[in-house]
Amino acid sequence: MNPSYLIKKCEKKVTSMIRYDILEEKFFAKNGVMKTSELKSLGLNDREIKKLVDEKIIERIKKAYYKLASIDLSEHELIAGLYPDGILCMDSALFYYGYSDKIPLEWHIGVDKDTSKSRFKIDYPYVKPYYFDLKHLCYGIDLVDYGECKLKIFDRDRLICECLKYEIKMDRETFNKAIQAYIIDPQKKISKLMDYAKQRKVTVKVHNIVGVWL
Numbered sequence: 001m002n003p004s005y006l007i008k009k010c011e012k013k014v015t016s017m018i019r020y021d022i023l024e025e026k027f028f029a030k031n032g033v034m035k036t037s038e039l040k041s042l043g044l045n046d047r048e049i050k051k052l053v054d055e056k057i058i059e060r061i062k063k064a065y066y067k068l069a070s071i072d073l074s075e076h077e078l079i080a081g082l083y084p085d086g087i088l089c090m091d092s093a094l095f096y097y098g099y100s101d102k103i104p105l106e107w108h109i110g111v112d113k114d115t116s117k118s119r120f121k122i123d124y125p126y127v128k129p130y131y132f133d134l135k136h137l138c139y140g141i142d143l144v145d146y147g148e149c150k151l152k153i154f155d156r157d158r159l160i161c162e163c164l165k166y167e168i169k170m171d172r173e174t175f176n177k178a179i180q181a182y183i184i185d186p187q188k189k190i191s192k193l194m195d196y197a198k199q200r201k202v203t204v205k206v207h208n209i210v211g212v213w214l
Helices: 003-011 020-029 036-040 046-054 075-082 090-097 156-165 172-183 190-200 203-213
Strands: 058-062 065-068 107-112 127-132 141-146 149-154
Touching (some): 036 046, 036 065, 046 058, 058 075, 065 075, 075 107, 090 107, 090 149, 090 156, 090 172, 156 190
C-alpha cells in the first residue's frame, strides 16, 4: 500500500495532517531524522504527531526524535540524522582512514562542550561523545561520503593531533598503529599537522613522536 493512503486515513480525523510526499521530502532533507520541533514547524501539533506514530507512519527513535516508519536507516544514517553537528573523531575516524583495523564498538563523535548530555542517552547506535570548546570545532574538518550519507570528520592531520592530545587515554597498541599509519600515509600534510599542533598545544609531542620518523 502506498504510504500516502495512510496519511489520507488520518486526514479524516486530523484535518491539518501533512501529505506523505511532503513529509518524506522533509525527512530526507534532514538525513532521515526529524526532531519534534521540526515536525511542529511543518504545522503539526502534539496530537497529530502522536497520530502519525500510532498509524505507524513515523517512528520514535528516542525522546523528541523521529524517522519514517517505512524506511530503515543504517547506523551511519542515524548518526548523520541525530548528530548533524557531530564530527567523527578518535577510534571512529582512525577506522575510517584505515589507521586502525579495530571496528569501534561505539561511534566516537566530537561535539560542543555545551551540548546537552541527554542527546547521547540512546540505546542504539552506541555513541561516545568527546566535548570540545567551540573554537576547536571550526578547523581541520572534512565532509566525507559514508555509505549513503555524508558525515563530518577530523582530517588526517587534525586526527593525529587529537591522538597526541589524548595519548594517555588511548589503548597503546591503537595509538602506536595510528602514528605509524599516519607517517606512511601519502595524503598527510605536515604543514597542516604543525598548524593544528599549535592550536591543540601538542607541538612538542609532534616533534618527539612524529618528527623522529620523518
